[in-house]
Amino acid sequence: MNHPADPWPAPRPDGPVHGTVRVPGSKSLTNRYLVLAALAEGPSRLRGVLDSRDSRLMIQALTALGASISRVAPGTVEVIPVPDAGPRTPADGVTIDCGLAGTVMRFVPPVAALASGAVHFTGDEAALARPMGPVLQALAALGVRVDGPGADAGTLPFTVHGGGAAGAAGEGAEGAQAGVDGGRIEVDASGSSQFISALLLAAPRFRRGLHLVHTGASVPSPEHIGMTVAVLRRCGVDVDDSVPGRWRVSPGPIRALDTAVEPDLSNAGPFLAAAVATGGTVSVPDWPAETTQIGDRWRSILPAFGATVEFSPAADDGGATGTLTVTGSRGQDGRPRITAPGDLDGTAELAPTAAALCLLADGPGRLTGIGHLRGHETDRLAALATESARLGGRVEEGPDVLAFAGGREGLHGAILQTYEDHRMATFAAVLGLAVPDVLVRDIATTAKTMPDFPRMWTELVDGSGGTA
Ligand SMILES: O=C(O)C1=C[C@@H](OP(=O)(O)O)[C@@H](O)[C@H](O)C1
Numbered sequence: 001m002n003h004p005a006d007p008w009p010a011p012r013p014d015g016p017v018h019g020t021v022r023v024p025g026s027k028s029l030t031n032r033y034l035v036l037a038a039l040a041e042g043p044s045r046l047r048g049v050l051d052s053r054d055s056r057l058m059i060q061a062l063t064a065l066g067a068s069i070s071r072v073a074p075g076t077v078e079v080i081p082v083p084d085a086g087p088r089t090p091a092d093g094v095t096i097d098c099g100l101a102g103t104v105m106r107f108v109p110p111v112a113a114l115a116s117g118a119v120h121f122t123g124d125e126a127a128l129a130r131p132m133g134p135v136l137q138a139l140a141a142l143g144v145r146v147d148g149p150g151a152d153a154g155t156l157p158f159t160v161h162g163g164g165a166a167g168a169a170g171e172g173a174e175g176a177q178a179g180v181d182g183g184r185i186e187v188d189a190s191g192s193s194q195f196i197s198a199l200l201l202a203a204p205r206f207r208r209g210l211h212l213v214h215t216g217a218s219v220p221s222p223e224h225i226g227m228t229v230a231v232l233r234r235c236g237v238d239v240d241d242s243v244p245g246r247w248r249v250s251p252g253p254i255r256a257l258d259t260a261v262e263p264d265l266s267n268a269g270p271f272l273a274a275a276v277a278t279g280g281t282v283s284v285p286d287w288p289a290e291t292t293q294i295g296d297r298w299r300s301i302l303p304a305f306g307a308t309v310e311f312s313p314a315a316d317d318g319g320a321t322g323t324l325t326v327t328g329s330r331g332q333d334g335r336p337r338i339t340a341p342g343d344l345d346g347t348a349e350l351a352p353t354a355a356a357l358c359l360l361a362d363g364p365g366r367l368t369g370i371g372h373l374r375g376h377e378t379d380r381l382a383a384l385a386t387e388s389a390r391l392g393g394r395v396e397e398g399p400d401v402l403a404f405a406g407g408r409e410g411l412h413g414a415i416l417q418t419y420e421d422h423r424m425a426t427f428a429a430v431l432g433l434a435v436p437d438v439l440v441r442d443i444a445t446t447a448k449t450m451p452d453f454p455r456m457w458t459e460l461v462d463g464s465g466g467t468a
C-alpha cells in the first residue's frame, strides 16, 4: 500500500456518494476463531480472515504459545493447535506484543495461563492506559501467578506464569500444579465485555470449566459476549448463559473449525454513514442475515438519522447473506438531510461513527451509556468532544454521555487528531465528506482493523463505483 499523506486531506465529493463496498473480515470474529482454533483438538481452516494489525498481533501471540498458523490461500488461514499438553514456553519465557489490541491483551492471558512457563505481555504506550485488572484478578483467583510492573495497577506490562495445560501430567515448568483448575470466580466487567469473553474462551480447557459471575454495574457491549458464547457453542462447547450476569462453561474439547469469517459490520459503518452524510446510496454485500455482530445495529441506528435501510437476500446461498443498502435522505433543495436522532443508547464501538452523523444532523443527538469508551484505544469521550469542538461542533461531555447540538452550518475545516484510534480516523473521514478542508492526522492508524481504508474510502468518494 502507498503511504497516505499525513495529514491526509479527507476526500470531499461534489455530490452524493454512490457505491458498493466489500468490507474485510470481522476483527472480533477473526480473533475469537484464532484463539479457539489454537486451543482446539485438531487443525482448523478459517476463510475470509481479517489481515490487519490486530489480527497479525493475535497470530503472533498464539504462535509464540505453540500454535502453527499459516496462510494457505489469500484470506485463508490454517491453524494447527498448540500441542495437547498445552502451550509450552522456553525457560526464559516468551514476550507477547499486544499492540493496542483489546482482544489480544484480554483474550491471550487466560491462554497463557495454560502454558508451562512465563509469558510476558507488553504493548503500545497507549495500551498501558487500558484496563486489565479484572482479567488479572480473575487469573489470580484461579490460582495463576501474575506479576510484573503493571500487575498491581491492573495494566500492561505484566507476566503470566502458567502452570501447564489441563490434562498434562505432572508439574508445570515452574513447579505449579499443571493446568488451571477453574471453578467459580467473580469479575467486575463493567469496564469491558472483553473481561468476560477472555475468560470464557479459555474456560473449556480449565479442569473444572468455569462458573463466572459478574459483579458491579451493567456489562457494556453485551453483543460481544453473545458472540463469544455463540462461537464457543459452534465449537461444541457447552455454555449456560441462562441467568443474566452468570456464565457456566463445561470443561471439554474444543472442536476444530472450518468456517468463513463474516465481514466486519462495525467497519462497514463509516461507508454506510457516507451515504447518510451525502444523501447518497452505499451497498455492502455479504451482509449476514443473522449475526452476533454489534454492527448489525446499523440497520436500526441509521434510520434514526433519516436514512432508508434495505436488505436484499442473496440468491445463491439460501438467504444466509444479502446486500445491505443505505440511502441517505435529501431535502427539497436536493441537499443531504440528516434528521436529529435523539437518544442512541449503548452504541459502544459504533459510537465514533454515530458521533460524526450527530454533528451533521439537523438537531440534537445524544450518545448514552458509553462511559466505558474511556478505556478504549483512547478516551473516546474526551477525543470525540475535543475533535468535534475543533471543527466548530457544539458538544457536551458527561461521564458516560456525549450530547451534540447538531447543525452542520457552524462546522469548518480543521486538522483532526486521531489518537492512534482507528475509529477516530474514520470519524474524521466521515466529517470530511460534508465539511470542507478537513485534514486527518495519521489516517494510517486505520491499519488496526482496516489497512486498506484510505484507498477504499478514496475510491468510494471519487465515484469509482465501489471497491473490490
Ligand atoms: O470482544 C470484542 O471483540 C470487542 C468487545 C468490545 O469491547 P468493550 O466491551 O470494551 O467495549 C468492543 O468495543 C471491541 O471493539 C471489540
Ligand SMILES: C=C(OP(=O)(O)O)C(=O)O
Residues within 6 Å of the ligand: 100, 101, 102, 103, 349, 376, 377, 423, 449
Ligand atoms: C474498542 C475497540 O478495539 P479493541 O478490540 O482494541 O478493544 C474498537 O475496535 O473499537
